[in-house]
Amino acid sequence: MEIAKRTREILRENDLRLKKGLGQNFLVDTSILDQIVKVADLTEDETVIEIGPGIGALTEKLAQSAGKVIAVEIDQRLIPVLEDNLAAYDNVEIVEGDALEVDFDQLAGGDYKVVANLPYYITTPILRRLLEEGFNVTEIFVMVQKEVAERMVAQPGEKSYGVLSFGVQYYTQAEIEFKVPSSVFIPQPKVESAVISLKTLEKPRVEVIDEDFFFKVIRASFQQRRKMIKNSLSKAANINLSREVVEQALEEVGIDSRVRGEKLSLEEFAGLSNKLYRLKKEN
Incomplete structure (x- = not known):
């Protein structure tokens, strides 16, 4: 049965109305599902955690390639639907829970990959949690809003370059795998997506x-993108540094004080934040 038709039937049979507040957009294109599984490059001895399985279309594909799939779903209405749709797979564990709170390491019991069609509204907090909290996740494959994916891989000087670019590239090697049109979802979102x-x-x-100070310096530098970095940093309340200290640090690490933050690389921000941190301790 065509996946879109099957999805509509399941929703109708279970009297399920999709919740806009949970960002529920179900993927209904088999070729896209297959592409996600292909780029995830799963083996029979690997564990996968899927965030937001919906009614299990991607979960089923993952279960056919991975050793174990742990599907974390926050919407309790979907749990019985998932259990029914995935009953044939003994390597699938369905967990009712909030991905912003569950202990992924405890669920997996070892290394694992994360695969998800992420609701747009929790993309950034989910990724921050996965990357910053030291989980045993080896690779992450997520469907996100196309513009967000572009920000993740953006380089110095590009329009999309910003705080998210640094957060992702500090912890990972990021790559946009392929773009996804809005037409392959039920309901259709107003924006295009990408798998990264x-x-x-x-x-x-x-x-x-x-690390905390490093990211404070980055955030301060991007609060007003048009400002020269010496002005952005010397007026930033979150780092509390004098103009003299900022100018001294910039000079000592060889960065033009008139440059904007969007022109600096991850390496340059690391050198600058380390210098600022030392000078802050001295003063």
């Missing part, structure tokens, strides 16, 4: 003295 792969690095891409 994030391969977690053994250690962060650059060395910083204090």
